[in-house]
Amino acid sequence: MSDKYLIPRRLDDPELIGLWTVDEFVAMVGPFLWGVLSEHIVIGLGLAAVAWVALRKLKSGRSSSWLLHLGYWHLPSGFFGLKRTPPSHCRLLAG
Numbered sequence: 001m002s003d004k005y006l007i008p009r010r011l012d013d014p015e016l017i018g019l020w021t022v023d024e025f026v027a028m029v030g031p032f033l034w035g036v037l038s039e040h041i042v043i044g045l046g047l048a049a050v051a052w053v054a055l056r057k058l059k060s061g062r063s064s065s066w067l068l069h070l071g072y073w074h075l076p077s078g079f080f081g082l083k084r085t086p087p088s089h090c091r092l093l094a095g
Contacts, residue, residue: 014064020052023064027051 017025028048035044059066072080077087086093 021064023059023067024052024055027055 014021016022020028028051031047031051032044035041035047038044068080072082072085073088077089
């Protein structure tokens with residue numbers, strides 16, 4: 001039996017910037033930029049590496065939308081600027 005159709009295997013992979021996912025890259029850029037601006041580049045690189053490892057440990061097999069869900073429940077309601085979703089402190093909705 002010949003395989004006539006090709007099924008993509010990497011369709012659901014997250015977007016990458018270099019070797020990192022977008023959220024890992026953002027977590028690394030903050031400490032690195034602080035290091036460059038404060039003229040402590042080596043400390044900034046070290047903090048960026050620690051932030052990357054910590055984020056990888058926190059995610060540990062979960063998708064990156066897990067961080068958005070965590071932020072929705074634990075940050076103030078206006079942080080993301082969502083207009084059509086109820087605030088996270090409303091646990092019981094009548095309807």
